[in-house]
Amino acid sequence: MSSTALAAPSRQAKAIALMTVTAFVIQIVDGLAKYLSADYSPLFIGWARYAVAFLILLPCAAALHGPRLFPSERLVSHVLRTIFLVTAMSLYFVAIARIPLATAISAFFIAPVLAVVLSILVLRERMTLRKGISLALGFAGAMVILQPGHTIEPGILLALGAGFAFALYMVATRHAATHSDPVKTLAFQCAAGALLLTPQAVATWSTPALSDLIFFAGLGAFSLIGHLLSIVAFRLADTSTLAPLVYVELIGATLIGYLGFGDVPGMATIVGAVLIAAAGLILLQRRNGGTTG
Numbered sequence: 001m002s003s004t005a006l007a008a009p010s011r012q013a014k015a016i017a018l019m020t021v022t023a024f025v026i027q028i029v030d031g032l033a034k035y036l037s038a039d040y041s042p043l044f045i046g047w048a049r050y051a052v053a054f055l056i057l058l059p060c061a062a063a064l065h066g067p068r069l070f071p072s073e074r075l076v077s078h079v080l081r082t083i084f085l086v087t088a089m090s091l092y093f094v095a096i097a098r099i100p101l102a103t104a105i106s107a108f109f110i111a112p113v114l115a116v117v118l119s120i121l122v123l124r125e126r127m128t129l130r131k132g133i134s135l136a137l138g139f140a141g142a143m144v145i146l147q148p149g150h151t152i153e154p155g156i157l158l159a160l161g162a163g164f165a166f167a168l169y170m171v172a173t174r175h176a177a178t179h180s181d182p183v184k185t186l187a188f189q190c191a192a193g194a195l196l197l198t199p200q201a202v203a204t205w206s207t208p209a210l211s212d213l214i215f216f217a218g219l220g221a222f223s224l225i226g227h228l229l230s231i232v233a234f235r236l237a238d239t240s241t242l243a244p245l246v247y248v249e250l251i252g253a254t255l256i257g258y259l260g261f262g263d264v265p266g267m268a269t270i271v272g273a274v275l276i277a278a279a280g281l282i283l284l285q286r287r288n289g290g291t292t293g
Contacts, residue, residue: 015237018229019245025226027101027252031260032219034096040206042093045219047194047201048208049089052220053227054190061187070188071180078185081172082192088165090197091158098155101257105250106272107159109142112243114167119239122171131240134282138247141275144268167243173231174239182231189227247276 033045061069071078088111095104116135119125176185208216233242251273257263 011236012241015233015235015242016245018233018236019242020248022226022229022233023245023248024252025222025229027105027249027256028222029219029226030092030096030101030105030253031256032215032222033093034101035260036212036215036219037093037097039212040208041204042097043090043197043200044204044206046086046090046093047197048216049219049223050086050190050193050197051201052216053224054187054194054220056220056224057183057187057190061183064183065181069184070191071176071184073179074176077172077176078180078188079192081169081176082189083196084165084169084172085189086193086196088162088169090200091165092162095155095158095162099153099159100261100263101253102250102263104155104159105253106142107156108163108166109139109247109250110160110163111166111170112246113139114164115170115243115246116240118167118171119174119243123174123239125238125240127240130282131244134244134279136279137275137282138244138279141247141272141279142250144272144275166246170234170239170243174234182228182235185231186224186228190224244279247279250276 029049033042033049036045058069092104092108095107112135116127116131120127254263254273
């Protein structure tokens with residue numbers, strides 16, 4: 001087997017591993033946001049997430065790239081991905097202030113379905129049987145937890161809207177990340193995100209208590225780590241491969257909801273989590289004999 005044939009699965013395996021870690025890191029961010037939402041507006045928390053992340057990243061970005069902190073190529077894609085992410089995050093933070101994390105993330109899981117469809121239509125990526133099965137299992141798991149047919153709370157509708165915006169973000173990230181330095185991409189995202197959210201931060205301003213500063217610092221730091229890992233992952237693999245791994249976030253949301261807020265998962269959540277774990281394992285399996293699938 002040629003070295004080229006071995007390289008692609010290796011890159012894909014690294015991307016899947018990075019995206020899996022990202023799923024758990026982002027849930028730490030969501031847990032911190034939910035905790036802080038008891039005393040602060042979700043809109044203010046969203047701004048703080050980007051502002052703190054940028055302050056942490058700035059010295060590193062300056063050391064690596066000097067005054068050229070931001071990417072100069074595919075600026076439209078970078079602007080769009082930031083707008084989509086800010087929209088998704090704002091809607092989602094408002095949602096988790098109203099409903100349990102596991103419920104919110106279940107509704108949010110419209111994102112991988114839309115991302116796969118959009119990646120095929122917009123980026124011309126190829127749909128394979130393996131991706132399709134993984135996507136179907138993850139979606140089935142989310143639906144088991146969401147239990148359609150019951151009365152839908154406004155918080156769930158907000159989470160659905162966040163999922164739609166996040167699907168657009170994933171497609172834009174794939175388009176931008178393949179041609180831009182990860183640190184520059186992240187620096188632009190944090191700076192532009194903080195700028196876009198400044199008006200809503202001013203309108204809902206509440207000076208953080210000293211005891212809460214550690215939580216705001218964690219919000220920015222974990223957000224920075226999660227997004228850096230995801231940007232690198234999108235440089236290594238296509239959107240339709242990575243999108244189903246967003247389902248792994250449900251496992252992290254369930255754990256953090258239980259440990260941090262006493263949200264006890266019901267049988268539906270457990271069954272759904274098993275299906276979602278199976279969806280991720282399918283993507284992690286090595287392709288036999290170098291075949292595509």
